Each structure stands twice: as structure tokens, then as C-alpha cells.
Amino acid sequence: MADPMADPMADPSDVADPSDVADPSDVADPSDTFSAESWLIHAGTDRTPGLPATPPLAPASIYVSAGPPRPGRAYGRDGNPGWEALEQALGGLEDGEAVAFASGQAASMALMLALAPGRERIVMPNDGYYGGRVLADRLRPHGAVPVPVDLQDLAAVERELTVAPSVLWAETPTNPLLRVADLARLGALAAAAGAPMVVDNTVATGLLQRPLEAGATASLYSLTKSVSGHSDVILGAVVSRDAELLAALRAWRSSGGGIPGPFEAWLALRGLKTLPLRIARQSHTALAVARHLTGHPRVAAVHYPGIDTSTSEVARRQMPDGFGPLLSFEVLPGDAEAADTVVASSRLILPATSFGGVESTWERRARWPGETAPAALIRMSVGVEPAADLITDLDHALGVLLCDVLTETTRWTTTRPGSIPRPRCRS
Ligand code: PLP
DSSP states (O other), X not given: OOOTTTOXXXXXXXXXXXXXXXXXXXXXXXXXXXXXXXXXXXXXXXXXXXXXXXXXXXXXXXXXXXXXXXXXXXXXXXXXXHHXXXXXXXXXXXXXXEEEESSHHHHHHHHHHHHOTTOOEEEEETTSOHXXXXXXXXXXXXXXXXXXXXXXXXXXXXXXXXXXXXXXXXESSOTTTOOOOOHHHHHHHHHHHTOOEEEEOTTTHHHHOOGGGGTOSEEEEETTTTTXXXXXXXXXXXXXXXXXXXXXXXXXXXXXXXXXXXXXXXXXXXXXXXXXXXXXXXXXXXXXXXXXXXXXXXXXXXXXXXXXXXXXXXXXXXXXXXXXSEEEEEETTOSHHHHHXXXXXOSSXXXXXXXXXXXXXXXXXXXXXXXXXXXXXXXEEOOSXXXXXXXXXXXXXXXXXXXXXXXGGGSOOOSOOOOOOOOOOOO
16 A cells, blocks of 8 residues: 555555444454354454454544545444444344444434335334333324334234234333233234334343344344443444345434444443343342342332243243343332332432443332323332342332331432441331
């Protein structure tokens, strides 16, 4: 290659193209031989001698380019080596191709717009992530009309899918009620109706559940949650094997501009490397916490896949390696005040929204306008703290409800776990 510094008249096409430094297509593909865990650890690493062993972080809005623009390497809205490394890792997890977006909602919007032409309805769970329902409602003028349905009621799903050309928008386990739907049966219904099936796979992730294998056209992710795992990123993605849909999603991303930031993509790729470790521990601890909560005198109901006897067989078949970090429970006497008091009484579990981070968090879910969860439902995201510490904190916070009169002494004032006094009840 010519040295451009030595020859000021050098042809610009001879100048080193920064994207060549870490083109993800050069990355070795261990996915055929090794496990998903090994794939995630090594994905995004260029094994060329002399190059950094860590994935690229390329904060570039432009690329050196002249003549006909090279796809994805002329302007930063069309491509970035960092996103592509993340997409390669995530796509490999589900044997598909990933398209990353600025957030889970940006990914959902691109999907809804890409699938709307020729379809009148978007059949979606009445108990799923409320942001999906709000978005579908806003997009009514641009295509499909949202139709709420109970995904466990297969006859109802079949009926709704056959009324008119539709998209089936599934979510399992659902956020925040953790209800499990049978993806194989939903996939068969969608196929019979000629409807593409989208599955929001945010709660389970591709490590615990593989929707494309059940006939889904697309697997949707908020990467903000478990994939990034450290509560410091907003990002989303779609994984698919449908070339036409993937092209439409990339076109919507480029023209709509809902692109991932390079640093966010880098953080998410780093998070993916430890996802198997985190999610295994979180699944194990969440099951222990769910079992502990069941039977507590101030807990009316616990929601977690695997402990709901009506769907535990489906849950075990669909998620054989664990049920993920998210659970929810309803406190007695069933009002918002009781749940707010419990949330405010923790000393370790952080009062905050979202889920999938290394730190345990919880919130009364119905505090969000538009959320249809019961007033006294607390959604808890189990982090990687030892189960015993979480149970100590839970017992303390729920213990407040055993007092006749709530006290000020139960407010948490330190983030340090330690010896936690039993709540003192004012007489
Ligand atoms: N899907 C589910 C199940 C979610 O819980 C969320 C966010 O909470 C989203 C999608 C939207 O993701 P984001 O917040 O990254 O836009």
C-alpha cells in the first residue's frame, strides 16, 4: 500500500481504511464447534496478529471514502465496526443475523413498520410490556391495529389471527406477570395463518430460550436489560433469518436514524461475554427467592416461570436451562401503599425500574401510567448478590407489613449490606 504521507498526490483509495482494522467478517467463527458460552466470550475478537485482542470501539461519524460509497463505510448512520461486532455475537447466539438499534423501543418500531405493509392487525399479549402496547397504538395511522389477546388462550389467538392478515407479537415470559406462552404452538398457529411471529425475548435472552427454532420470524431484544447487564446502557436489537426482513430493518434504521452509539455497542458486547455466568446465577437465585416468597404471610401471589403449576411443564421444555432474573409478587392487603412501603424499606435491593442488572432492583410496577399490573404488584429483578443476603433484605422489608403501624425506622439509610435489625413496630 502506498504511504500517503510520502506522496501527497496519492490516490485516496490507497489510504488505509480504518474499518479494515477490525472488520468483524475477519473474526473466527467458533459457533459451529463450541458452545454458546465460548462463542460469546470470543465473538468480536479479531485474531489477526498484532491487533488488539479486545473488540473495536470506533466513534466515527464519517469514514475515509471517495467515489461510489462503500455500503456501511461512508457515513456513520449506515454502519460501525463496533455495532457489527455486537451484531455478530448476538446473531450467533440464535443462528441468525442481528440488527442493533438505539433502544429496544427503536427496534420494536422498526419491526412494526417493516411488518405493517399488507397486514391489518398486530395481535399482542394483553399482559406484556406496556411500552410495546403504547408504541403499537401510536403507530395505528401507519399500518397495523393492535389487538390484545391472552397468549395462553390458543383458541383466541387462532381466532384473532384468521380475522385478517396479521402479525403475531408474542412475549414470554411476560413483563411483569412472568406468564409463559407455548412458543411451539403459537408458531404453528402463526404459520397456519400466514402471519409472521415476533417474540420479545428480552426476559429470557437467547441463552435460555430460542424463538427462531419455534418458528418465529424475529426475536426482539431490549439489550438494556440482561445482555448489557450493568444498568449503564440503553440499546436494542432484532435477530432474524429472514433476509428480506433484515434488509427492511437496516433500511428503517438508516433512514429513521435509530442507530446504536458506538460506545453503547461496545459496552453491550462486553456485557454479553459474562451473560452466561450472570444469568445462570440470577436464575438460580430468583428461583430460591420465588420459593421463599411463596407462603410468606404478607404475600398473596408469586409470579415466576416454573412455579406456576399451570405452565411449569411448558416453561421447563422451553427454558430448560433456567427462568431468568425477573419475578413479581403481590403483597397484602393488596393496595399500593403496602407495596410502596415494602419497596421503600429495603436496604440492599435498589428501588429502581428495569431489570437484568448485576444489582437487584425492585419497584411497584403500577406506578407507571399505562401499566395494567395489579396495584400491589412488586416486580423484582434478581441480581448476582448471594441469595441469603437478598432473603434477609426481603424478610426485613416485608416484615414492615407485619407491624400494625408503619414506622420510620424501616427506611434504608446505607447501601452496605450487614446486620439488619428486625423492623421495630411502634406500639
Ligand atoms: N421489551 C421488554 C420486555 C421490556 O421490558 C422493555 C423495556 O423495559 C423493552 C422491550 C423496551 O426496551 P428499551 O427500554 O431498551 O427501549
